[in-house]
Amino acid sequence: MPNAHPRTVLVLGGDGFCGWPTALDQSDRGRKVVIVDNLSRRKIDAELGTASLTPIQSPERRLEAWRETSGRSIDFVDLDVSSDVEALSAVLEEHRPDAVVHFAEQRSAPYSMLSTTHRNYTVRNNLMATQNLLEAIRLTRLPTHIVHLGSVGVYGYSSKDWTMPEGYLAVTVPSSEHPDRQVEILHPFEPVSIYHLSKCMDAQLFEFYARYDRLRITDLHQGVVWGTQTRLTKQNDLLINRFDYDSIWGTVVNRFLMQAALGHPLTVYGEGEQTRAFIHLEDAVTCVNLALENPPAARERVRIRNQVAECLRVVDVAGVISDSTGAAITYVDNPRIEEAQNTLQVTNDSFSELGFIPTFLRDGIWRESVDIAQRFRDCADLDRIMPHRSGEHVRAVGA
């Protein structure tokens, strides 16, 4: 039923950077929300010695704070969706959600390249989480809409002569026997890390389950997310969202913001001519909601939406932050294997048509994150704000 607002929403990975603000947003809209998360992101922090700059609370304490602040309650199920399809099916049977937002994947490109263990974990964890979700919905025969967080990075960063469409590309197949045939294909992938590769493989799973088993699926091709807080996480310090600034988990904007807060030069990799798509965290949450409220029809192919506000060169990102904060810019050898420069244009028509008005970096809302970084600067681990160059890590790529 298109345009029907969901009443019950499961948020897989609802303890994470995007998942937590999404869960609060959905709860704030009066929907019954169930977070399903195995806290793998917190456990990986323990493994790597990384940490959120902000003092995020335990799931239980966060949810208690949300009850006190909003008067609304969110359920929490501690479950590894990548390993237990029966338990996931039971959760679906119990709550019968109209929609599931699927964030339950390892989401760092650099992490996915650290070693064989990390590569294989990313492939197995991400694909089996997706496969188990698809199977659980097929088994329960619920009309549940899946909204998956993918990445616009699945297409790689070699320059192309066209604006990146929303998933599907119209092409012509030349033929000697027939008139040339126009077909619409999934835009070819060119993943730049095992993380991105796992998202490409997810896309194959989605295509199959939408066509063969008639599941209703939206795949959001998200840009690099920046920012820390949302309107809702700001309401109470106990609701604070995570802030990653290290070279594994911190995206480029958040690393620059941390550097600016500490009076450290902004470290641009190479010449900074890499162009990437960006979106602010609050906008990402807004777009997830628009996707939830506008599901594909039954028997429709996978709906792919670019969850992107703007495309910027890394050096332009540094320039905006430097101009306003006075931070210096320093150019360091690129520790990543990637094109030194590229052009990139990405359409976001499907969200624009639904009324999405993006926040741009130049609008200045990023100063909030500098304030947060300054507030917690004493907790910062300075070793973590520079790129690593040892071992396999130097092959890490992504944004």
Next chain:
Amino acid sequence: MPNAHPRTVLVLGGDGFCGWPTALDQSDRGRKVVIVDNLSRRKIDAELGTASLTPIQSPERRLEAWRETSGRSIDFVDLDVSSDVEALSAVLEEHRPDAVVHFAEQRSAPYSMLSTTHRNYTVRNNLMATQNLLEAIRLTRLPTHIVHLGSVGVYGYSSKDWTMPEGYLAVTVPSSEHPDRQVEILHPFEPVSIYHLSKCMDAQLFEFYARYDRLRITDLHQGVVWGTQTRLTKQNDLLINRFDYDSIWGTVVNRFLMQAALGHPLTVYGEGEQTRAFIHLEDAVTCVNLALENPPAARERVRIRNQVAECLRVVDVAGVISDSTGAAITYVDNPRIEEAQNTLQVTNDSFSELGFIPTFLRDGIWRESVDIAQRFRDCADLDRIMPHRSGEHVRAVGA
């Protein structure tokens, strides 16, 4: 080093229907051969109550018979490559193979659709086997060439206006801003079962590891294999190859041959207007060897070759066998979800250019399989030669 014949070849899945004759063929060519297999195919027979019509021997007994017959020895390692990348790496370090032939995947489309357990097993087993192999080769830094057995079925069976190329399709991307751009893409996938889907996802893994980690990979897009014995497996009854005739493991030609041997009508699904690509087992073994002897150069993209002899409609296959044996043909409701009819043209230029001369069904060599079926007819389970129509099995597809 293109055109250098391999001296040492690992055959993953070397106990199976295609793997066993391939291992013998490579050994017969004077190469050191190591079979790596966890005997999963034999274990699944125990699970399903299916069985090879022919009395296949234990790996140990087969290999002893091969030593006696040929004077050559083949090593056997009992290992699940989908679950143990360290052990696989150790095998690679020990034998330092020039090439690995990768058959170590669940290979039945109907099996892959039986239930959630079977769907998930197929995804996890096939992808992690491939991922572990790629990682093991990356870790050991050997220049080992991977030859993977894929399926021409990854492209689905909707009719297309072009001859299926070998992996890559030249298309034009219309542009309003630039001249139309010609690009070569991986031919779009349209898998018709979870089994085929796993092969599409394998293709994504191969593309990444060839581009990013510079692994040398050949992906063979094989047609439906028919036949039972090869020149080498015929030499000694203890070397006999497996013969599957049931609706899970038996491909359409072998099911018809069994029915002909038993005087049973040939059961054509629907009108039999489905067109599929076929290849005889001996030809498949020959093509694997041609692929091994002609690896891609270092830094080349994945070499994709169509391992196909001819395309035939199912009703034509039945006709050839009926004309020669006098078997009746009966049309049954199609238990599979598939197009009722399709056209299909598949090029096999890359093998033709290497001197491959295909065997066609009409050449009559299939009579050997009827002889085998008649010899072992008393062992046949008649319930197994008709399609199942109960439970989820009726949704099973593939060939």
